Amino acid sequence: MSQDPSPALQSSPEIDTTVSHSARVWDYWLGGKENYPVDREVGDRIAETFPEIVEHARMDRAFLGRAVRHLAGEAGIRQFLDIGTGLPTVDNTHEVAQRVAPESRIVYVDNDPLVLAHARALLTSTPEGATDYIDIDMHHPRDIVKAAERTLDFGRPIAITMLGVLWHIVDDDEAQSVIDQYLDAVPPGSYLAIAHPTIEVTGERMAEAIRQWNKFGKPPGIHRTPQQIAAFFDRLELVEPGVVSCTRWRPEAAPYGEPDEVDLFCAVGRKP
């Protein structure tokens, strides 16, 4: 395992239990135990107006599983930069990737002290591969890339995953700039995967859920349209089926026809 980043770049190690935090509320919706009363209160409040949120959280994780399996499998990717790790749950990025290819190297990026403590302890690599953890806010791609160079070879393709995190960069130009900086740092043949809340399917109800979140939770977020999500992939070749609801991205074969859509849209793109 390599060294941790310099102390200057690290966020405060204090766990803040006075305000609900997105990783912990997400953990609550997923049935995890690493959440605090304040997170459960906000989680319940949102689930009251928007009960499907629990299913949305599960479908987001299921998309992560299928996307990483595709990237490690068909696409042959062996290096992953997982931005916005979240609290450990079942089928975390390195577990999915290393099941396909045990030598896969994964760098987890988050700036929530609770997430980092759990990731360092529980998201540990196979002996053949590697995992590392970076404590830097995702708004600082250059610092993150520099720290990730300890573990990843930026001369070879890397898959960047930003699932359920880009919605926290509320300014469109800044979101695009952050994505561009990541994409500039990786070679052709690299991939970007995004999952992002929309109001395509449930309309005003999801919009209200996000308003509730912004009232009580940290950090704030916004929904975007599928067209706006597609624009993030302008420089990239979209992998089939393009920008779709997470449940419709290469779903596993089921006898009941297409799965219902959820208001989280996603896409995977390849840098040409």
Place this chain on the structure above:
Amino acid sequence: MTDAADAPPDVLRESLVGPTATRMVLGILLRRLRESRNISLERAGEAIRASQSKISRLELGRTGFRLRDVVDLYELYGVTDRAERATLLGLARQANTPGWWHVYSDVVPHWFEAYLGLEQAAGVIRTYEVQFIPGLLQTAEYARAVIRLGHHHCPEPEVERRVALRVHRQEILRRPRPPHLWVVIDEAALRRPIGGAAVMFAQLQHLIDLSELPHVTIQLMPFQAAGHAAAGGPIALLRLPEPELPDMVYLEQLTSALYPERRGDVDYYRDIMNRLATQAERPAATPGILRRILREL
């Protein structure tokens, strides 16, 4: 959040190890069945000729099940599906099979037995230790020295039985699908030469070796980290592989142990463990610190 009732396969995803966790799972299934049929504790108690507190204890997995009671309960709850009945009975049989530690009953005090069962079944074991190296990471020689400290007048054969039990417990770390052991150890436990310098040297070397395992995470709490969250004693927090089962807290004292169960208490100890983990040195720093202490020994 409540899950759909009547979903035994969900709960049985992971294979269960030992009677303690099995009892808890069977208890949860029976509680779900009873609640989905809107049957009171009292009425369920009558069906097995027992009090409502007995049913309550059964549903919490505190006591073993008689097969006849399980049959009477699923009759009362109207479980007709043969597979479901077989699952419930199978669990009841498994829950009544003694764990391997049963043969050590002469050196296992009753207050330790529940912990032992849960430790053997856990998916994640988190512990904080102030005075000693955690039991699951001890060498036999270090364990022997710790046991002699606590049992001055203990005859030699009994000391050896206690050492054997501790070493046997450690086999979970060599299982094909081992639990994740995540410990925070205070520097005091690393500096105090229990059993003498040679024993301590080998013990610290052993810690370095174990810290290389992907499923073992060791974080050290240096003296410089002033005022951390846990006051004095050791804490263990166990998470079973079945997501429905609550985390269990175990607080060992000199002649007994506490298992605080109220949700607020469990939350409190989980928060302490989280704060200790964020304040302690990172896992990656552990081998370097241990080598430095070894040189200073």
